[in-house]
Amino acid sequence: MITHHLSEEFLVQYANGSLPTPEALVVASHLATCTECRDSVETFENISAVLMEDGDVEAVTPDALDAVLAMIDGPAEEEAAPLIEFDRATLEVIPPALRSYLGGSLSALAWKRTGRGIEEVGLVKQDDVRISLLRIRAGQKVPSHTHRGDEFTLVLSGGYTDGDAHFVKGDVSLADSAKDHAPVADSEGPCLCLTVRNGAAKLTGPIGRFLNPVLRG
Numbered sequence: 066m067i068t069h070h071l072s073e074e075f076l077v078q079y080a081n082g083s084l085p086t087p088e089a090l091v092v093a094s095h096l097a098t099c100t101e102c103r104d105s106v107e108t109f110e111n112i113s114a115v116l117m118e119d120g121d122v123e124a125v126t127p128d129a130l131d132a133v134l135a136m137i138d139g140p141a142e143e144e145a146a147p148l149i150e151f152d153r154a155t156l157e158v159i160p161p162a163l164r165s166y167l168g169g170s171l172s173a174l175a176w177k178r179t180g181r182g183i184e185e186v187g188l189v190k191q192d193d194v195r196i197s198l199l200r201i202r203a204g205q206k207v208p209s210h211t212h213r214g215d216e217f218t219l220v221l222s223g224g225y226t227d228g229d230a231h232f233v234k235g236d237v238s239l240a241d242s243a244k245d246h247a248p249v250a251d252s253e254g255p256c257l258c259l260t261v262r263n264g265a266a267k268l269t270g271p272i273g274r275f276l277n278p279v280l281r282g
């Protein structure tokens with residue numbers, strides 16, 4: 066059961082199309098397994114649409130909203146990656162929104178050992194943003210670390226414990242630069258995660274700020 070969700074701020078920005086692509090990828094991948102957040106996004110979309118009709122929101126272009134709606138609807142599997150044939154194991158753990166970032170099935174990717182019992186494959190490296198898949202051996206402890214920016218982690222399979230919190234498939238964690246953490250993969254099997262590291266400052270979209278008081282009021 067998913068217990069670690071994305072904050073309302075991210076869902077609002079996702080719904081109105083103002084969330085940058087790397088973070089939107091985390092949200093879309095989370096929504097693939099979380100009905101609760103999917104329902105929230107739908108609500109925020111409706112609010113966003115009403116606000117746009119009222120002319121209160123100017124920053125959202127119709128194109129941006131269409132793009133987001135298309136992502137939420139989730140591309141059909143064959144549409145997501147028409148040229149790549151994924152094996153069953155990959156289709157089972159990689160959400161549709163993430164598939165176009167992979168050049169092939171999980172077993173065929175260029176995994177690099179980045180630590181004891183830890184392998185990583187970079188999917189996107191652009192400016193300050195790094196999108197990767199991380200595979201941690203069963204029971205492996207990831208050395209304690211902090212981040213220069215934010216780090217999103219979404220569990221795709223397996224699970225891990227970080228302090229008092231346990232994360233399983235679909236769970237998301239957001240670690241900022243102030244947080245020192247040392248996750249430990251579950252002993253039952255390897256843990257596969259999507260990570261998005263962002264060296265830039267925190268997200269504070271103008272529309273998100275505008276909408277938050279409305280939504281919480």
Ligand SMILES: [Zn+2]
Binds near residue numbers: 069071095099101103
């Ligand atoms: Zn959720």
